[in-house]
Amino acid sequence: MADQLGPLENYTLRDYHPGDPAPGQVRIAVRAVGVSFVDVLNATGQYQGKAPVPFIPGSEFSGVIDAVGEGVSQWSVGQPVIASSWGGAFADLANVDSRSVSPMPEGMSFECAAVFKVSALTAWHGLVDRGQLQVGEALLVLGAGGATGYAAVQIGRHLGARVIASASTEAKRQMALAGGADVAVDARGDDWREAVKAANGGKPVDVVFDPVGGDTTGLAFRCLGYGGRHLVVGFPGGISALPTNLPLLKSAALVGVNLQQQSLNDPARAAANSRKVFELAEQGLLTPVVAETYALEQFADAMTSVAGGKGAGRIVLKLA
Numbered sequence: 001m002a003d004q005l006g007p008l009e010n011y012t013l014r015d016y017h018p019g020d021p022a023p024g025q026v027r028i029a030v031r032a033v034g035v036s037f038v039d040v041l042n043a044t045g046q047y048q049g050k051a052p053v054p055f056i057p058g059s060e061f062s063g064v065i066d067a068v069g070e071g072v073s074q075w076s077v078g079q080p081v082i083a084s085s086w087g088g089a090f091a092d093l094a095n096v097d098s099r100s101v102s103p104m105p106e107g108m109s110f111e112c113a114a115v116f117k118v119s120a121l122t123a124w125h126g127l128v129d130r131g132q133l134q135v136g137e138a139l140l141v142l143g144a145g146g147a148t149g150y151a152a153v154q155i156g157r158h159l160g161a162r163v164i165a166s167a168s169t170e171a172k173r174q175m176a177l178a179g180g181a182d183v184a185v186d187a188r189g190d191d192w193r194e195a196v197k198a199a200n201g202g203k204p205v206d207v208v209f210d211p212v213g214g215d216t217t218g219l220a221f222r223c224l225g226y227g228g229r230h231l232v233v234g235f236p237g238g239i240s241a242l243p244t245n246l247p248l249l250k251s252a253a254l255v256g257v258n259l260q261q262q263s264l265n266d267p268a269r270a271a272a273n274s275r276k277v278f279e280l281a282e283q284g285l286l287t288p289v290v291a292e293t294y295a296l297e298q299f300a301d302a303m304t305s306v307a308g309g310k311g312a313g314r315i316v317l318k319l320a
Helices: 037-043 110-114 117-130 147-158 170-178 192-199 215-221 245-250 259-265 267-282 296-308
Strands: 025-035 060-068 080-084 093-097 101-103 138-141 162-167 183-186 205-210 224-232 253-256 290-295 314-318
Touching: 025 037, 025 080, 025 110, 025 296, 037 296, 060 093, 060 110, 080 093, 080 110, 080 117, 101 267, 110 290, 110 314, 117 147, 117 205, 117 224, 117 259, 117 267, 138 147, 147 162, 147 170, 147 205, 162 170, 162 192, 170 183, 183 192, 192 215, 205 215, 215 224, 215 245, 224 245, 259 267, 290 296, 296 314
Parallel strands: 138 162, 138 205, 162 183, 205 224, 224 253, 290 314
Antiparallel strands: 025 060, 025 093, 025 314, 060 080, 080 101
16 A cells, blocks of 8 residues: 555555445455556556556456445355456455456366456457457467556457467567467567568458557558458557548548447446356366565565566466
């Protein structure tokens, strides 16, 4: 917890209890917490919206229902669940809105469950709802060794696309290939555009899944063919200054992917997507890769590792 957003040195372990869950809430005994780049941005005050202080980081986690608030009937004490919140998960106990809770996929560990839902839903929403990815189309996944990128590789393969994974290290490229990519290219290669084109038999790609941003966005957009769709998922590499003549010249589309906006504006579709990705998880077709686990006391080391972006797979805090 920290009284002010900023450097990780601001954060310390403290005695804390969230109290009884309010009406419509559940209290969860946390077992594992995913550590994401968004968590780092939130904690350090670099995210677009500033979190209220005092602040406890952590936005996606798994655990067991510990108590239920008034009006909650769909959950009971002892159920293993996945949950999401805007902070509060780096703790033994967390109170969350019961609507943000989902049952854990059968057979999935607490560690994998903690990092499954948000990435899988983002990738599905992007590729299916926003990108309209079709069987036989070519999908270029940027940041394929990251959380949403790896989920996009798996979903793209499931949807019958030719998946070209772009990742910065050999370990990440091998992970993407194991996850279902047809080809993996070096994201830092001087001949990156040529490598992408060669990976698709000399033809442009149909869809770009872009959770990276920065200069890569412009290069990737140039890889699109007629009617292509470039999905803007995130921009840890910076906000791109994409020339607006490119969509016109290519008859291609720049498409935003915002999971929160879908939940607010099309909750029925969001719920259907959630059911679908959980179904795929229970079939073993959608499984995250956990690279490292840390104890809660090592939260600063875990967040530093995430900020460095070098590992292949997710970073998880394990509490029990």
